[in-house]
Amino acid sequence: xxxxxxxIWVAIVVSLLCQPVVHAADQRPVLLVYDSANVYYDGTxxxxxxxxxxxxxxxxxxxxxxxxxxxxxxxxxxxxxVVTLINWPAAGLSNPRFNTDRAHFSGIKLHIGPNLxxxxxxxxxxxxxxxxxxxxxxxAHKITEQLPYTDRMEYLAGGAQRDEYGQLxxxxxxxxxxxxxxxxxxxxxxxxxxxxxxxxxxCEAKLLADLFNPQAENRPLLVINxxxxxxxxxxxxxxxxxxxxxxxxxxxxxxxVETNTNQFAYQKYMYALRLAELKNGLxxxxxxxxxxxxxxxxxxxxLRATMSERLQLMVKxxxxxxxxxAPNHWNQDQVLxxxxxxxxxxxxxxxxxxxxxxxxxxxxSRSFDRAYYVMSLNGLAKAKTTVALTKAAQSxxxxxxxxxxxxxxxxxxxxxxxxxxxxxLDWENPATETKTRTMTFAKLKLTYxxxxxxxxxxxxxxxxxxxxxxxxxxSQAHETGLNLILFYQGKFLMAFxxxxxxxxxxxxxxxxKAYWAKFKRK
Numbered sequence: 001x002x003x004x005x006x007x008i009w010v011a012i013v014v015s016l017l018c019q020p021v022v023h024a025a026d027q028r029p030v031l032l033v034y035d036s037a038n039v040y041y042d043g044t045x046x047x048x049x050x051x052x053x054x055x056x057x058x059x060x061x062x063x064x065x066x067x068x069x070x071x072x073x074x075x076x077x078x079x080x081x082v083v084t085l086i087n088w089p090a091a092g093l094s095n096p097r098f099n100t101d102r103a104h105f106s107g108i109k110l111h112i113g114p115n116l117x118x119x120x121x122x123x124x125x126x127x128x129x130x131x132x133x134x135x136x137x138x139x140a141h142k143i144t145e146q147l148p149y150t151d152r153m154e155y156l157a158g159g160a161q162r163d164e165y166g167q168l169x170x171x172x173x174x175x176x177x178x179x180x181x182x183x184x185x186x187x188x189x190x191x192x193x194x195x196x197x198x199x200x201x202x203c204e205a206k207l208l209a210d211l212f213n214p215q216a217e218n219r220p221l222l223v224i225n226x227x228x229x230x231x232x233x234x235x236x237x238x239x240x241x242x243x244x245x246x247x248x249x250x251x252x253x254x255x256x257v258e259t260n261t262n263q264f265a266y267q268k269y270m271y272a273l274r275l276a277e278l279k280n281g282l283x284x285x286x287x288x289x290x291x292x293x294x295x296x297x298x299x300x301x302x303l304r305a306t307m308s309e310r311l312q313l314m315v316k317x318x319x320x321x322x323x324x325x326a327p328n329h330w331n332q333d334q335v336l337x338x339x340x341x342x343x344x345x346x347x348x349x350x351x352x353x354x355x356x357x358x359x360x361x362x363x364x365s366r367s368f369d370r371a372y373y374v375m376s377l378n379g380l381a382k383a384k385t386t387v388a389l390t391k392a393a394q395s396x397x398x399x400x401x402x403x404x405x406x407x408x409x410x411x412x413x414x415x416x417x418x419x420x421x422x423x424x425l426d427w428e429n430p431a432t433e434t435k436t437r438t439m440t441f442a443k444l445k446l447t448y449x450x451x452x453x454x455x456x457x458x459x460x461x462x463x464x465x466x467x468x469x470x471x472x473x474x475s476q477a478h479e480t481g482l483n484l485i486l487f488y489q490g491k492f493l494m495a496f497x498x499x500x501x502x503x504x505x506x507x508x509x510x511x512x513k514a515y516w517a518k519f520k521r522k
Contacts, residue, residue, distance in 0.1 A: 028080040029060040036088035049196040071097040086113030114154040126159035140166040166203035197379030209397035217395040223403040244279035253325035267467035270317035285321040334360040346370035372401040
């Protein structure tokens, strides 16, 4: 009997030892170190873009200015990788403490911009060269795009057994050079500069994904931005109908309000959003504009109350947001990120506005199940290709959203339709995906899965019933003598002005005739 139990225990132990080891995802953040914000030359846009791209790759990020770096902070236990961003090359800023720690760091390293150090060149198995005053053309996936004039650019010369991302071509007649845009050697990589939109984004996204989180190729998501209760809903309906008739899925970044919600205009706005959902469109609730908190402190409590009320109003109106749309600075703020963005598993990361209030800035940013790097569809307008922009030509290694602004005129509407249809892209269709999108706020849990909306686990049907304006009997004025006078007052004044002008015209004619008669011989 003892031998039998012993054999059973041995079998159990052996079976446990033979189980495959499941490695948990690396949750360590990435350290982003930049030399300067370089505000004069819009360097903040570059920092914002790099942060959003890292977040889109599923990474938590800590951002530190080079001058504020503390010795010993960068180590293998604390960070998965480090990104060095040279944002103001002319300043020549440096920090020996950071350079030393980076040289001893054995994790992933990415250098963006010039000023490559000797240890970085050793890791990249290359030497550096310099281009002076060159016009460059970027080529990737059989697509070309002419880049802005480059004054100075470092590049890698030589090297072998490396992965390259895109090609840079100079335009010197007889001395043309073909250089790689992005280079990866093992866990080390280099980009000579960073572009926030256009063709370069696909190269940058692929390089980052291969370094940190390799993913399946992602189709771009079409997003209509700047949708508000005061927008021209007629143009919105026309654009949505055109997309639906061409089988183009899309998403809306829609702002909600918590005041005047009993007005007919608000009901029409909610109806327009419901029609978009019925035509295979998703709604991302845009976070509040912080400048609307005029005279009131932005706290976690009032921010939570505002967002919860807006979400509940949308659900009550039959609109079911599947995520949040927020400027990137929300993800760099302790209060805004924890209270606002924590509610959604997927977000649209919008570029930062020029100015914005800061509540409680933090160096750490959150990661999400799915975060979209948002850029303008017009950013691809300069790309030229001899083949159609298909999925093979314009897919991305991280989730990317290409946005268009909601038209305000008929001419803008025609232009937006033309740009979307001519792009000929294979757009992301969330209705055919198996992934679940979730929004949780207080006791409200919204879920979207395979084209079906759920509220607290219950499936929902989208209503196409149009709102009906309410007419109050008290608002109907009785036609009294005074009302009749007021009604005809405008017409009377117009007739009086016309008669007066006609009289002046006759007098001027007669006066002119009498004046010239003095000079005629009798």
